Amino acid sequence: MSDERPQVAVLGGGSFGTALASIAADNGASVHQWLRDTELAAEINRSHRNARYLPDYAMNPAVVASSDMRKVLDGAELVFVAIPSQAFRDVVRKARPYLNERQILVSTTKGIQEDGFKLMSQILEEETGFTHIGVLSGPNLASEVAAKQLTATVIASDDALTRARVQTALGCDYFRVYAGNDRYGVELGGALKNIYAIAAGMAAALGMGENTRSMLMTRALAEMSRFAVALGANPMTFIGLAGVGDLIVTCSSNLSRNYRVGYALGEGKSLEEAVEALGQVAEGVNTVSLVRDKARQEGIYMPLAEGLHQVLFGGVPARQMAQLLMLGEQSSDVEFTLSREDVKQARRLEGDV
Ligand SMILES: NC(=O)C1=CN([C@@H]2O[C@H](COP(=O)(O)OP(=O)(O)OC[C@H]3O[C@@H](n4cnc5c(N)ncnc54)[C@H](OP(=O)(O)O)[C@@H]3O)[C@@H](O)[C@H]2O)C=CC1
Numbered sequence: 001m002s003d004e005r006p007q008v009a010v011l012g013g014g015s016f017g018t019a020l021a022s023i024a025a026d027n028g029a030s031v032h033q034w035l036r037d038t039e040l041a042a043e044i045n046r047s048h049r050n051a052r053y054l055p056d057y058a059m060n061p062a063v064v065a066s067s068d069m070r071k072v073l074d075g076a077e078l079v080f081v082a083i084p085s086q087a088f089r090d091v092v093r094k095a096r097p098y099l100n101e102r103q104i105l106v107s108t109t110k111g112i113q114e115d116g117f118k119l120m121s122q123i124l125e126e127e128t129g130f131t132h133i134g135v136l137s138g139p140n141l142a143s144e145v146a147a148k149q150l151t152a153t154v155i156a157s158d159d160a161l162t163r164a165r166v167q168t169a170l171g172c173d174y175f176r177v178y179a180g181n182d183r184y185g186v187e188l189g190g191a192l193k194n195i196y197a198i199a200a201g202m203a204a205a206l207g208m209g210e211n212t213r214s215m216l217m218t219r220a221l222a223e224m225s226r227f228a229v230a231l232g233a234n235p236m237t238f239i240g241l242a243g244v245g246d247l248i249v250t251c252s253s254n255l256s257r258n259y260r261v262g263y264a265l266g267e268g269k270s271l272e273e274a275v276e277a278l279g280q281v282a283e284g285v286n287t288v289s290l291v292r293d294k295a296r297q298e299g300i301y302m303p304l305a306e307g308l309h310q311v312l313f314g315g316v317p318a319r320q321m322a323q324l325l326m327l328g329e330q331s332s333d334v335e336f337t338l339s340r341e342d343v344k345q346a347r348r349l350e351g352d353v
Pocket residue numbers: 012013014015016017018035036037053082083084085087090091108109110111140141142143279280281283
């Protein structure tokens with residue numbers, strides 16, 4: 001008898017891949033999860049728990065884990081790729097022989113490839129040439145998703161079929177899937193907010209207050225949207241779940257790995273110690289260099305990313321950098337209504353600058 005359930009594959013055995021596989025299974029799909037670690041795959045199938053990445057959460061027992069890529073992708077209609085950005089292209093290349101153009105491919109990875117400043121869905125496009133490609137992003141801390149905390153996300157694609165299929169496959173009573181068509185903006189939002197989560201963790205460790213956190217998050221949003229719009233994204237995307245939504249959660253929670261790296265740095269640990277202690281991926285560490293370089297190249301004003309880069313890689317103490325940033329140009333609150341140039345012009349007339 002053939003299996004009538006939607007056929008879902010998840011590539012990645014980390015915390016988010018595991019949480020996602022379980023949602024799809026909760027929602028009635030037949031789910032196969034690929035991970036490179038054969039022992040962990042066997043362990044998941046035995047105990048229905050990912051002891052390495054989400055040890056405290058039971059997975060839906062219908063998820064079948066395997067390190068055999070062919071088996072996982074055989075018959076899959078919907079393929080989620082939850083692999084850290086630095087390994088993303090390699091894994092897609094491994095998967096390529098078992099993929100076909102009827103499939104829907106969705107990246108969940110919030111990072112950027114250094115070579116060419118590529119986002120993950122662009123890598124999916126380059127490696128496959130398929131048309132059903134999307135990005136899943138939003139305020140989705142994996143352990144909260146695994147705990148079935150009420151959560152929402154965005155599926156962004158210019159392909160209506162991709163949006164609808166993902167909404168059907170994942171939408172359930174604890175996970176809502178909103179649709180968007182600015183794939184580039186949604187994907188950039190997910191990658192950029194990691195930078196500011198590191199800064200927020202650092203500020204918390206330094207004992208800075210709620211006013212400071214609020215300023216940091218709001219100016220981060222201004223900076224993220226300025227950057228994204230300069231690269232062609234829609235500014236309105238940043239008022240959505242994948243913009244301000246994800247920024248709030250990652251800048252406020254110790255469950256965010258990027259926040260935790262920032263917190264450790266604020267406590268005086270070195271970057272190497274902070275990353276080592278985490279033992280999982282914190283995409284923001286790499287993203288901050290890529291974004292800072294890109295901003296310099298394109299002439300985009302990014303004082304927070306620039307300052308964080310100097311703290312992470314230039315040896316500038318975080319508190320000193322915060323003070324320097326406070327003395328920076330006092331400009332427009334919302335640049336989409338009042339331009340930075342207009343503010344500068346008025347201040348020039350006042351003789352202030
Ligand atoms: N965790 C979260 O809360 C969320 C994460 N994301 C995004 O999801 C992406 C994946 O993150 P997440 O699941 O959290 O990551 P984790 O750090 O929890 O796990 C990483 C996973 O990727 C695997 N991996 C790493 N390198 C390779 C490789 N070369 N080949 C095959 N597998 C590899 C690891 O395998 P191994 O154990 O063998 O090293 C592990 O299964 C990230 O970009 C993140 O931004 C998005 C939303 C929420």
